[in-house]
Amino acid sequence: MKLIIGNKNYSSWSLRGWLAVKQSGLHFEELTVPIMGEEWDRLKQDMGEVQPSSGKVPILWDGDAVVWDSLAIMEYCADKVGRERFWPRDDAARAMARAMVAEMHSGYLALRREMPMNVRRRVELPGVSDAARHDIVRILTLWAEARARHGSAGPYLFGTFGAADIFYAPVVTRFVTYGIGVPGFAQAYREALLGHDWMREWTEAAGEEEWVIEQFEQVAR
Numbered sequence: 001m002k003l004i005i006g007n008k009n010y011s012s013w014s015l016r017g018w019l020a021v022k023q024s025g026l027h028f029e030e031l032t033v034p035i036m037g038e039e040w041d042r043l044k045q046d047m048g049e050v051q052p053s054s055g056k057v058p059i060l061w062d063g064d065a066v067v068w069d070s071l072a073i074m075e076y077c078a079d080k081v082g083r084e085r086f087w088p089r090d091d092a093a094r095a096m097a098r099a100m101v102a103e104m105h106s107g108y109l110a111l112r113r114e115m116p117m118n119v120r121r122r123v124e125l126p127g128v129s130d131a132a133r134h135d136i137v138r139i140l141t142l143w144a145e146a147r148a149r150h151g152s153a154g155p156y157l158f159g160t161f162g163a164a165d166i167f168y169a170p171v172v173t174r175f176v177t178y179g180i181g182v183p184g185f186a187q188a189y190r191e192a193l194l195g196h197d198w199m200r201e202w203t204e205a206a207g208e209e210e211w212v213i214e215q216f217e218q219v220a221r
Contacts, residue, residue, distance in 0.1 A: 001021070001026060001027070001028040001029070001060060001061065001062040002028065002029045002030075002031060002060070002061040002062075003017060003018060003021050003028050003029070003030055003031065003058055003059070003060050003061075003073075004031045004033060004057055004058060004059040004060075004061070005017065005018055005030065005031070005032055005033075005057050005058045006032070006033065006034065006035035006057040006058075007032070007034055007035055007206075007209060007211050007213065008032065008119065008202055008205050008206035008209060009117075009118060009119045009120050009206040009207075009209050009211070010035070010116065010117055010118060010119075010213055010216050011035060011057060011058075011117070012112075012117040012170035012173075013056070013057065013058060013069075013070045014057050014058045014070075015117075015169055015170050015173075015202060016058075016070035016071075016074070016166055016167055016169065016170065017057075017058030017060065017070040017073045017074075018030070018058065018198075018202065019165075019166040019169060019198060019199075019202075020070065020073050020074035020077055020086075020163075020166055021060065021073065021077055022198050023074075023077070023085060023086060023161070023162070023166065024077035024078075024080065024081045024085065025081060025085070026077065026080065026081065028060075033057070034211045035057065035213070056068065056069075058070055058073060060073045060076065062076075070105075070167075071101070071105050071167075074086060074163060074166065078163075085162075086162050086163040086166075087162060087163055088150060088158045088159075088162065090150065092149075092150070093149070093150040093158050096145075096146060096149070096150065096158075097146070097150075097157075097158055097162065097163055097164045098163075100142055100146065100157075100164050100167070100168075101163050101164055101167045103142075104167040104168060104171070105167065107135075108135040108138075108139070108171075109131075109135075110129055110131035110132040110134070110135050111132050111135035111136065111139075111171070111174070113132075114128055114129060114132045115128075115132065115174045115177070115178050115180075116174075116216045117170050117173055117174060117177070117216075118177050118216055118217070119173050119177065119202075119203050119206035119207065120206060120207055120209075121177050121217070122176075122177060122179070123177065123178055123179065124178070124179045125178045125179065136180060139168070139171060140182060140183065140186055143157060143168075143185070143186055143189060144183075144185060144186075146158055146164065147185055147189065155188065155189065155192035156189070156192060156193065157189065161196065165193060168193075169193060169199065172189075172190050172193050172194060173194075173203070175190065176190070176194070
């Protein structure tokens with residue numbers, strides 16, 4: 001398999017797709033292509049009609065299968081290796097995890113807009129909009145409920161590392177980047193997630209990248 005991702009410093013969806021394939025345990029080749037650069041434009045042209053995602057990353061190639069969108073990549077991997085590797089076994093926990101992942105996949109637009117992923121930076125925001133604050137409170141509420149109801153087996157949202165952690169991982173990096181204060185339980189979760197071997201690998205690689213996308217840096221100043 002080959003996974004095409006964007007800049008590790010900026011691409012939140014690439015992080016989700018990458019974590020999903022890592023969680024599957026399947027061997028894959030990683031290809032990083034700077035988004036908004038000439039290499040990415042050439043790649044889109046080379047891929048042609050087989051890549052119908054309007055030039056977005058991540059993209060997973062597996063033989064004749066081409067899978068775009070991080071949620072689709074995770075579900076594709078789950079089908080190959082067993083869904084229990086990604087989702088809780090308990091029905092109630094699995095239902096909540098699915099709902100949380102779906103909400104993350106489609107929502108929190110204010111947070112995304114005002115706090116783009118930028119792993120390298122550390123910036124104190126002068127303030128956030130009411131909409132972004134609502135997103136933050138909603139996320140923390142869901143984290144608290146997941147940890148309280150289903151997190152007794154480990155330090156992650158549903159105990160063991162899984163789909164929900166994969167999808168909320170970029171949010172954790174955003175909270176760190178922009179100095180968003182969180183309560184104690186969320187601090188513990190943040191530390192556990194950032195301490196995961198795969199997250200350390202990703203953040204270290206992001207710190208070593210030389211590519212800069214100025215429009216994302218402007219927000220973080």
